[in-house]
Amino acid sequence: MGSLGALWVSFPAWSQILLWDLLKIVVIIVPLMLSVAYLTFAERKVISYMQVRVGPNRVGPRGWLQPIADALKLLLKEIIVPTGANKILFVLAPVLAIMPALVAWAVVPFTPSLVLANVNAGLLFVLAVTSMGVYGVVIAGWASNSKYAFLGSLRSAAQIVAYEIAMGFALVGVLMAAGTLNLRKIALAQTGGFWHWLFLPLFPLFIVYFIAGVAETNRLPFDVAEGESEIVAGFHVEYSGMTFALFFLAEYANMILLSALTTVLFLGGWLPPFDFAPFTWVPPFVWFLLKVSTVLFLYLWLRATFPRYRYDQIMRLGWKVLIPVTLVWIGVMGVVIFFTPWAFLFYR
Amino acid sequence: MTFESLVFYFFSAVLLWSAAMVVTIRNPVKAALFLVLAFVSAASLWMLVEAEFLAIVLVLVYVGAVMVLFLFVVMMIDVNLAELRQGFGDYLPLGGLVAVLMVVEMAIAVGPAQFGLHKVPIPAALGSHYSNTRALGDLLYTVYVYPFEIAAVILLVAIIAAIALTMRRRPDTKYQNPAHQVNVQARDRLRIIKMPTEHKS
Numbered sequence: 001m002g003s004l005g006a007l008w009v010s011f012p013a014w015s016q017i018l019l020w021d022l023l024k025i026v027v028i029i030v031p032l033m034l035s036v037a038y039l040t041f042a043e044r045k046v047i048s049y050m051q052v053r054v055g056p057n058r059v060g061p062r063g064w065l066q067p068i069a070d071a072l073k074l075l076l077k078e079i080i081v082p083t084g085a086n087k088i089l090f091v092l093a094p095v096l097a098i099m100p101a102l103v104a105w106a107v108v109p110f111t112p113s114l115v116l117a118n119v120n121a122g123l124l125f126v127l128a129v130t131s132m133g134v135y136g137v138v139i140a141g142w143a144s145n146s147k148y149a150f151l152g153s154l155r156s157a158a159q160i161v162a163y164e165i166a167m168g169f170a171l172v173g174v175l176m177a178a179g180t181l182n183l184r185k186i187a188l189a190q191t192g193g194f195w196h197w198l199f200l201p202l203f204p205l206f207i208v209y210f211i212a213g214v215a216e217t218n219r220l221p222f223d224v225a226e227g228e229s230e231i232v233a234g235f236h237v238e239y240s241g242m243t244f245a246l247f248f249l250a251e252y253a254n255m256i257l258l259s260a261l262t263t264v265l266f267l268g269g270w271l272p273p274f275d276f277a278p279f280t281w282v283p284p285f286v287w288f289l290l291k292v293s294t295v296l297f298l299y300l301w302l303r304a305t306f307p308r309y310r311y312d313q314i315m316r317l318g319w320k321v322l323i324p325v326t327l328v329w330i331g332v333m334g335v336v337i338f339f340t341p342w343a344f345l346f347y348r
Numbered sequence: 349m350t351f352e353s354l355v356f357y358f359f360s361a362v363l364l365w366s367a368a369m370v371v372t373i374r375n376p377v378k379a380a381l382f383l384v385l386a387f388v389s390a391a392s393l394w395m396l397v398e399a400e401f402l403a404i405v406l407v408l409v410y411v412g413a414v415m416v417l418f419l420f421v422v423m424m425i426d427v428n429l430a431e432l433r434q435g436f437g438d439y440l441p442l443g444g445l446v447a448v449l450m451v452v453e454m455a456i457a458v459g460p461a462q463f464g465l466h467k468v469p470i471p472a473a474l475g476s477h478y479s480n481t482r483a484l485g486d487l488l489y490t491v492y493v494y495p496f497e498i499a500a501v502i503l504l505v506a507i508i509a510a511i512a513l514t515m516r517r518r519p520d521t522k523y524q525n526p527a528h529q530v531n532v533q534a535r536d537r538l539r540i541i542k543m544p545t546e547h548k549s
Contacts, residue, residue, distance in 0.1 A: 014351060089381075120479045124404045131412025135384070138416065142377055142423050150423070157420045159411055181481055316526065 023114055028105050028344040033056040036252040037067035043300050060193040073194040074248075077241035085238070089143035094239065094246035097136025098204055102254035104129045108260050109184040111270045111284040122183040123171055126261060130216065132162040133254065135249070137218070137225060137235045144238040152175050152234025156225035159215060162318035169326035174198060174265050176333050177346050184241060185268030199261040201346050204329045206266045208322045210298070213258040215318070217251060219299060221306040222314060229308075251259075259295035260288075356396055363389035376422045384415050398473070401480040 007015070020224035041056065041063070048055030057063040074321045081090055107122040109115040119125060134157060141153020178200055179185040199206040215222040226234035236247045263269055268291075309317070337343045368387040373379050388412045394403035488496050 091377075119400070120477075121400050121404055121481055124408065124481070128404045128408040128412060131408055134412075134416055138419055138423075139381070142419075154420065154423070157416050161416055164413060172388070182375075251405075312524075313526070 004328045010287060021116075025106075025278075028116060029102060032102070032105065032253060032256065033249070035251055035256060039252050039256065039296065040070070040248075041067045042296075043303070044105060046297070046300045050301075056294060066155065071245070074241055074245040079241040079243050080238075082238045086111070086143040086144040089139050089245065090238075093136050093140035093143055094243045094250070095103060095136075097133060098246050098250040098253065099136075100129045100131075100133040101250045101257055104257055107183055108257070109187060109264060110288055111271065112184065112188070114182055114285065118182065118184055121181045123175060123181040123186070125166060126183070127171060130254070130257070131160075131164055133216070133250070136250065140239065140247070141235040144235075146238050148231040148233070149235050150288075151231050152225045152227070152237070155227075156235060159222065159224065159314055159318070162180045162315060163212040163215040163322070166208050166318060167207060167216065168325055169323065169330060170202075170205040170212065171207040171265070173202050173326065173330055173333060176198040176330070176337070179347065181184075184253035185262050187221045187264050187271065189266040189272060191275075191294070192271075193275050194268065197266065197268040197271075202266065203310060204325050207261075207265065210262060210295075211317075212263065212322060215314070217254045217258060217299075219251070219255065224314060227308065245251045246264050255296065256298055258291065259299070262295050263288060263291040267295075300321050358395065359389045359392045359396070363393065376425075377419065377472075380415060380419050380422050381417075384411055387411050387415070398478075401482060401484055409548065 003232045011019070012104040044066075045055045045063075055063065059065045082088055104126050106116045107119055107125050109118070137160075138153045141151075141156070144150070174186060175181060176191040178188060180189070186198075195219040218225045220253040224230070224234075226236070228234075231237070236244055239247060270288040272279035272282060272284075272287050333346050335344060337347050363386055366382045366389060369382040370379050370386060373382060387406060390407045391403040391411075394400075394406065
């Protein structure tokens with residue numbers, strides 16, 4: 001142990017910082033990847049029970065090892081590159097899909113002190129990084145040299161551009177209410193009981209953000225980019241083995257990320273719903289996990305409940321319903337904060 | 349060489365290389381992707397001078413939205429390279445002249461005479477609590493409020509003009525009115541008729 005300490009001290013200062021940060025990143029990524037694996041299992045189980053089925057129950061006790069078996073299978077499968085595909089971009093696309101889903105976790109605060117990078121422009125950073133996720137889908141569709149994949153990627157590009165605007169405007173409301181771009185401070189601005197959380201004064205924006213989040217992750221009912229019954233598997237139709245698994249991981253990591261962001265921005269982050277004794281005993285991190293799990297369950301519930309939107313309906317909902325709703329609510333907030341005595345409703 | 353200058357030279361090299369690739373590569377989709385790489389490298393350079401708001405907004409607006417639309421269009425059009433190459437020789441002298449002129453003008457404007465440590469000293473590092481976003485917002489909405497609002501109005505006019513120029517109503521379009529679809533009743537669509545049972549004779 002002493003020699004290890006001596007070895008550590010012998011490193012130059014910059015490499016100590018680098019190694020320490022790498023360790024922190026691993027501490028975030030490894031549980032995240034495990035949650036992704038078990039989220040797929042939870043999804044299959046939840047949807048099964050909603051459809052009066054049993055779901056996976058063969059691998060391991062009560063099916064608990066199913067995600068491990070799936071991961072092993074995907075690792076061992078062959079990666080097939082289609083003829084005429086652009087090889088470099090074909091392999092790069094899944095990497096570009098998963099990269100933003102992991103990078104954005106750098107600024108997500110889990111508890112008041114547990115955050116990798118407590119940056120001032122955290123909200124903007126998250127928005128910018130998640131907006132890069134579409135490149136994985138677009139490049140995958142183009143590089144595959146397949147018409148179904150291409151159609152999927154075109155659909156995805158149009159959809160993401162539409163819903164990104166609604167999402168951005170919903171976040172403008174959060175910014176106005178909290179008065180800061182720092183995610184940790186936004187969560188802290190909601191201190192108090194659940195009636196101080198931002199989802200109440202910003203209810204329309206909360207709904208818009210959630211719907212836009214579902215659309216951004218290409219989940220049902222907005223999964224026209226994959227649309228099994230229309231375009232086989234959409235943008236990842238040509239992908240197999242680990243390259244396909246990366247897209248899969250990216251989708252679920254994005255789901256968890258958006259649930260965590262919804263929690264931090266609208267549901268008070270790690271704060272307990274009531275600010276007194278039995279609730280404050282529960283550690284903040286547990287509250288955070290509970291809220292994230294609740295939002296994730298909503299995602300699964302949506303998938304089991306709704307049929308897929310038609311493409312023109314998606315565009316109409318994005319441009320003609322969600323964006324006007326956010327614009328009107330931002331206007332209402334601005335007028336109330338600056339011209340009426342009820343500014344305390346929105347601004348903290 | 350400090351760590352910062354290492355990062356600076358790395359991103360500068362990537363930026364210059366990708367910018368050169370944008371204009372030299374033949375495939376338009378790859379050119380657009382190299383432009384994305386150029387934007388990301390430029391954003392990283394801005395991050396290095398502690399302009400985090402500008403850097404993030406560059407990524408958010410250009411990489412996240414503008415270039416996606418660009419790719420969307422470029423992926424669908426079928427560019428015939430041979431047709432584009434026609435007349436390359438004819439335009440070369442004039443194009444070359446314009447290019448040389450531009451290089452000379454840029455060299456005069458942003459040449460080494462105007463820059464360098466003796467002209468612009470190294471800015472002092474800002475504290476970790478200094479918020480670039482807040483400083484920019486304070487300036488934009490106080491000192492520069494009129495230019496800012498005028499720019500906003502010009503952009504709005506441009507949006508309206510673009511929509512007005514491209515919007516045309518086609519008489520044969522099969523567009524559905526969602527309100528009608530939602531309000532439809534079963535009896536509007538379905539008619540139940542009572543018929544006497546037919547017997548085998």
